[in-house]
Amino acid sequence: MYDYFMPAPLGLKHPYIHISCNDIGIKSISFVDKKHCEEKPNALAFDCADSLEKYFNGKLFSFDLPLDLQGTPFQIKVWQTLLQIKFAQTWSYKELALKIGSINYCRAVGGANAKNPIFIIVPCHRVIGNNGKLVGYAGGLDIKQWLLEHEKKILSI
Numbered sequence: 001m002y003d004y005f006m007p008a009p010l011g012l013k014h015p016y017i018h019i020s021c022n023d024i025g026i027k028s029i030s031f032v033d034k035k036h037c038e039e040k041p042n043a044l045a046f047d048c049a050d051s052l053e054k055y056f057n058g059k060l061f062s063f064d065l066p067l068d069l070q071g072t073p074f075q076i077k078v079w080q081t082l083l084q085i086k087f088a089q090t091w092s093y094k095e096l097a098l099k100i101g102s103i104n105y106c107r108a109v110g111g112a113n114a115k116n117p118i119f120i121i122v123p124c125h126r127v128i129g130n131n132g133k134l135v136g137y138a139g140g141l142d143i144k145q146w147l148l149e150h151e152k153k154i155l156s157i
Contacts, residue, residue: 004031004041006049009056011146019048023064028117031139052120058154059089063121071115078112085126088151092130106130114138120147 005016014031021027021044029048029153047065065101067077081099084090093113109127116124119139125147129135137144 001027002040002042002045003034003037004039004045004049006052009080009150012143013140014143016096017049017052019052022043022068024122025068026118028071029070029119030117031119031120031143038044044084051143055120056150065121067118067121069122069154070117071112073099075109075112078109079116079118079122079124082113082116082122082127085123088148089129090126090148092128092132096127110136 001019004019006019008031008157010015012031014033016027016032016035018030018032018036019026019041020029021042026044026048028130029052044066050064051060051065055063069079077100081096083119084099091099091110093106094103096113097103097109100109103108113124113127114136116122116138119125125139125144129138134144134148136142139157
């Protein structure tokens with residue numbers, strides 16, 4: 001396992017973004033308050049940090065990095081479908097459930113979103129409530145709002 005901590009952008013409540021990967025791909029990206037393990041980065045961790053830096057600076061709108069998605073078959077299907085949501089676009093949980101196969105999957109889709117280990121790159125922050133409100137984000141609604149506003153601001157420049 002390879003770990004790297006990069007500084008989070010100003011305006012986010014957590015000072016670090018933790019990137020964890022293996023020889024297959026990125027395993028997780030999360031917002032953290034402190035460096036809770038020894039840094040042992042590899043080239044992919046540095047590539048990921050560079051891509052995230054470009055994303056935060058408005059120079060990158062989609063990611064092309066190998067991912068090592070670990071979860072149930074349903075979770076992996078949801079996470080792979082999330083990759084279709086374009087920069088600054090949002091889908092409702094209902095829209096996502098329909099893309100997966102049934103409107104009846106709304107709750108299950110929400111559960112899979114909550115377990116997404118790869119923040120930002122697998123853009124679960126782009127899924128909003130059916131009424132257009134911000135709901136559910138494992139990183140916190142304030143970070144979800146910040147990410148969505150960041151993307152909209154970049155597109156308006």
